[in-house]
Amino acid sequence: MSIEGVDFALRRRAEERDRISGDLLDLDSHPSYQLLEGARLTGETRRRWDEAQARAVTLWWLFDAYRGVLDRAQELRAGKPDLAALTALLTGPSVELKPENVPVEKRSLLRAAGEWITLDTVVARMDAAYRDVAAMVAAADDAWSALLPRLEQADSARRSAQDLLRDLDGGDPDLDRIGAGIDRIRAAVTADPLGSAAPGGKLGGELDGLLADLTARRGLLEQAARIRAEYGDRTRRLGARIAQVAEAENEARSIRATVLVKIASPALPALPDQSAALRNRLGALETARDRWLELVERLTELERAVDGALASARTATESMAGLIGRRDELRGRLQAYHAKVVRLGSAEDAALGELYGEARALLWTAPCDLRKATVAITAYQRAISRIGVAE
Template identity: 35%
Template sequence: METEEVLPRLARLDTELSAVETSLLALRDHPGRRLLAGAELTGDTRTRWEEADRLLARLWGWHCTARTTLERARTVRSSRRVPGPAESTELTELLTGACLTVEAPGTDPERIGWEELVARTTEGYAEVLEVVLAVDAVWSALPARVELLLAELRRIAELARSVGVVRGEHPAADVLAGVSAELTVLRATATGDPLALWRPVGGSSEPGRGRVDTSGFDRAERAVEDARREIEDVIAVHRDAEERLSHVRDVLSRADRTLAEARTARGEVLAKIAGWDVPPVEGSVAVLQERLAAAGGHRRARRWARLAPLLADLERRAEEELSLARQALTAVTAPLAVRAELRGRLDAYRAKAARLGAGAEAAPLYDAARRTLWSAPCNLRTAERLVRTYQEATLRPPAAGRETETAGGEAG
């Protein structure tokens, strides 16, 4: 190469080597790499880190070879103010030829040029960095969270035991035991084989592009939260059992009284009303009363885990039974309301007929409707028809008025 090209080439190679050294030093001091160096790894992470660690050592070896070669080129260049043919030939070989000897496991030593060395160093650096960044991402995202969740799980399990929530008797206790086993496995994976939880982004060449698979942790977290709510329900039962049982007892008593009232009312309606469908009164609180007695037994025996779901269901069913009883009472007394409405409408149209002067003409219709409405049993269908007929009669003008209008028309 030409003499004037030597110094710029030396400067450029020195800059490239300095950049490589800076990157390698940063990788050496990376917290993730430091943790990897002393960690007890397993599985794929152990295999990949051992390969990456060996590759990192080779990168440093290549860098030292390159730095030594560059220093040799500087020495040759500075030996004479104007390099002679021998120096020029050596400089050309050192700066542009395949002058760098590199080794890889299972292969013979290989001589390559500067550009090839830089390309291999860049590729190797990216491989090592990918492992370091991926492991660091997993270790930053999961182990501490798993430990916190395990601590929360232990706290909840202790609460569960204090109120009798134990395995085999309450599903929440079984859930907690299962989640504890899952978290133990997840913790071992996250600390020992973190790459098993790393999901790289396909097609990306940038190291560290990917995400941590937290799906197992997320499921465990939701399960712990669900179990916590169930156990808090049990604790609430422990605290409020007597008050809630008393409330259910009161609601069932009101439902029973309402059903009895509906049955009595139905008998009265059947005696007073005809021509109308009166639905039967169905329903009974006897089964719920038996379950309420069982709930009281659980409370006396302090079986809170069994009482909690039973009491919650009783509260819901009791309110439903009271609502149905009220609907039944409304349904069976509806004919009486219809009769009262027809009576009121009949009297209202009688007053209107009197104002219009049609009282005498429509009186027989009124009497027929009134007799039907005040008879026992009252045929509501017939009464409804008679009231409607009387209503229409009150809206027609009196006969005298119609004759006058007719006469006036003929005179005209």
């Protein structure tokens, strides 16, 4: 090599050394690299990290050998240049890899002979080792990136739920169970991110389940906080609604009594009678005061029961009142048919008069047989049609 070629090669190698040094320092300072170094690893991550650490030791060992040759070349160039020696250092097999310099974890009891390689070969081997270590760090980083944010989300939701629980001055075994599950998954993810994030792994699905449970539990705690703030108003409203239930049940009983007098053999629904039991349940809520999580379920169930009882009483009333309505509707139809007969001059028709009288007697006699009355009106209508008095 000429002196100009030597200087160019030295500059290029110095730049290469600085770039490699920077890459190695960046790798060492990578957050996931630091986490891996400081964590108590287990499973697949431990196995691969042990391999990566061995490669990292080899990487630094090769870099030190590379740097040593380059330092010698720069010292030689600083004095009276020996172009042959400089050319040998920069282009020939100038890096000696002595068996005694091999890292302990890479040694064998069967010592191989020393090896001489070129700077380019050293760089190629460093590049391969660097890629192996960086790939392992990237895999761990990807695994942590997939799971740790969800764990942070779970922890944030848990802290929020715990704040609500403290305000309620109570305990919640379910929240404790969920928290223990999150802590266990966090420990597993921290110790073995590669195993935790492996395809088909159970931790991701388990974490999803815990997040769903936590969301539901936090919602229940929020309900409990609202109930504590609104308890007086809600129980007063419940009392008023139960009074409406009692009133609706009394109306149903009254209608039932009327139907039994006015309608023969009616098919009646069961008589609703829940207001007394609902009042007792409302009074029993006081025994659970300050146990707000328990009150969430009991108060919510009672509100549903009151709404259901009121709807049931009103439905029963409407059903029974419908029988009276049916009788009145049949009366109206009979009167309309009769008015039409009179208007068309057939009021003296004996057969029509008999049929009209029979239907009227059925409809204005208590109790009224609705089935027979319906049959009688139908017969009256057909008779009108037969003699030409169409509707």
